[in-house]
Amino acid sequence: MNRDAQKFFTLRFATGTKEQKLVPRLWRPAKFLQSAERNKPLSGLRIALDPGHLGGSWAKMEERWFQVGESKPVQEGDLTLCVARLLATRLRDLGAKVSFVRSADEPTTGKRPDDFRELARKILIKNGVPQPRAEVLDSTDPEKEKTIRWQSEILFYRYSEIRRRAALVNLKLHPDLVLCLHFNAEGWGDPNSPMLTDANHLHLLVNGSYLADELEFDDERFEMIRRLLSRTYGEELSLADTIATAMARESGLPPYAYPTTNSTTKVGTSGYVYARNLLATRLYRCPVVYCEPYVMNSKDVFARIQAGDYEGTRNINGVERKSIFREYADSVTDGLIEYYSKARGSGD
Numbered sequence: 001m002n003r004d005a006q007k008f009f010t011l012r013f014a015t016g017t018k019e020q021k022l023v024p025r026l027w028r029p030a031k032f033l034q035s036a037e038r039n040k041p042l043s044g045l046r047i048a049l050d051p052g053h054l055g056g057s058w059a060k061m062e063e064r065w066f067q068v069g070e071s072k073p074v075q076e077g078d079l080t081l082c083v084a085r086l087l088a089t090r091l092r093d094l095g096a097k098v099s100f101v102r103s104a105d106e107p108t109t110g111k112r113p114d115d116f117r118e119l120a121r122k123i124l125i126k127n128g129v130p131q132p133r134a135e136v137l138d139s140t141d142p143e144k145e146k147t148i149r150w151q152s153e154i155l156f157y158r159y160s161e162i163r164r165r166a167a168l169v170n171l172k173l174h175p176d177l178v179l180c181l182h183f184n185a186e187g188w189g190d191p192n193s194p195m196l197t198d199a200n201h202l203h204l205l206v207n208g209s210y211l212a213d214e215l216e217f218d219d220e221r222f223e224m225i226r227r228l229l230s231r232t233y234g235e236e237l238s239l240a241d242t243i244a245t246a247m248a249r250e251s252g253l254p255p256y257a258y259p260t261t262n263s264t265t266k267v268g269t270s271g272y273v274y275a276r277n278l279l280a281t282r283l284y285r286c287p288v289v290y291c292e293p294y295v296m297n298s299k300d301v302f303a304r305i306q307a308g309d310y311e312g313t314r315n316i317n318g319v320e321r322k323s324i325f326r327e328y329a330d331s332v333t334d335g336l337i338e339y340y341s342k343a344r345g346s347g348d
């Protein structure tokens with residue numbers, strides 16, 4: 001509990017199931033849900049949708065923005081919200097109770113970057129920048145990460161925002177499952193003149209693969225143990241594998257291979273799922289499946305994003321395709337139908 005005071009918490013294992021004290025949890029594993037009618041396989045299931053990032057006027061700040069010439073700018077936070085809205089309709093039709101962790105292109109946290117200037121300065125000094133500069137020069141400034149501006153913004157849009165979302169999930173929404181919705185990207189360089197690539201891939205993340213440095217933090221150790229004891233892992237890994245298989249089938253994407261194995265570990269059986277210790281996968285106190293399909297700056301995906309949302313199929317780079325948003329929402333839905341139909345049994 002405290003290294004300096006040498007104060008320890010000892011976790012003891014119960015001698016039998018009668019002595020067992022379970023970690024309190026508000027989510028329900030699939031096998032504890034009542035069996036469902038065949039056409040409502042998600043009935044009663046509480047699903048929280050967490051569209052990644054903020055989008056809108058925040059997209060540039062969170063570095064989830066690029067623009068090719070005069071085309072419509074690509075903003076990850078807007079794409080994920082579009083997918084979440086389509087997905088919500090599909091899941092509700094199947095009987096799920098759907099809530100949104102973010103439902104507009106605005107932060108859920110009440111804080112703003114300026115609230116973190118003093119903290120940002122202290123962090124920079126602690127990390128060996130004795131006199132941090134206040135402002136970033138421009139988007140290509142190589143020293144931008146050493147400025148109070150950049151640090152206070154990241155404290156706002158990443159740490160404060162995700163902790164606020166976690167409070168919402170854990171204290172108010174109490175879902176059985178959180179789906180974190182993202183789009184992936186390869187390095188695009190200058191956002192005003194981005195590199196487009198042929199690479200396109202899919203992967204999903206579950207919590208795990210903690211680094212030694214991360215386990216130095218009391219709160220990270222605590223959350224890891226709490227997750228292990230509440231047995232979220234088995235549920236979220238099976239869910240992730242099933243959803244990944246449906247997404248791979250419907251998108252035709254190959255699995256992503258991380259360039260290093262420092263912070264990730266391949267898990268499960270689908271070939272598409274990795275364990276990684278992200279803030280959201282760690283802090284939400286229920287199974288969390290974190291989706292990372294589609295490279296936004298791949299030539300194919302860029303063209304599909306520019307085409308926007310539409311019904312039916314259209315010819316994109318010579319192939320008849322659904323709108324990318326519907327393909328995303330439909331494939332996640334199909335994965336959930338498959339998982340819950342099997343796990344909870346059919347009532348009729």
Ligand SMILES: [Zn+2]
Nearest residue numbers: 052076182183
């Ligand atoms: Zn993202």
